Amino acid sequence: MDYPLPQVTPLTEPFWGALRRGRIAFQACACGHRWLPAREACPRCLGTDHRWEDGSGRAQVVSWVVYHTAHHDAFKDRVPYNVAIVELAEGPRLITNVRAPHDTLRVGMPVVLAVEEEAGFALARFAPAAA
Ligand SMILES: [Zn+2]
DSSP states (O other): OOOOOOOOOTTTHHHHHHHHTTOOEEEEETTSOEESSOOSSOTTTOOOOEEEEEOOSEEEEEEEEEEOSOSSGGGTTTOSEEEEEEEETTSOEEEEOBOSOGGGOOTTOEEEEEEEEETTEEEEEEEEOOO
């Protein structure tokens, strides 16, 4: 199937490599700022003195939408599915899917990293955190 795959570059490889280890990684600058997705320079101070750090995998839901129409043929068997923004406990945000019934999603809902293998990639998805 014509499936849209992530583009792995030297810049983004540490992110994908961490997921293969079951971890979520983000960039952390000497100024204290942490972010995703990967960038050459810190989005706060534009500095390049940064490194990769592993996160705890804990996060919370910031927002989401539920797609009822597939905008790519590869996803036509998945609708309805959610696309969510989650904020890691360490601060960076990312776009992902939350593996929970759509009517249970809430702003601030605690979720945890749930790496899923798909099309040869380890993908960062999230699931509700155990109470
Ligand atoms: Zn910085």
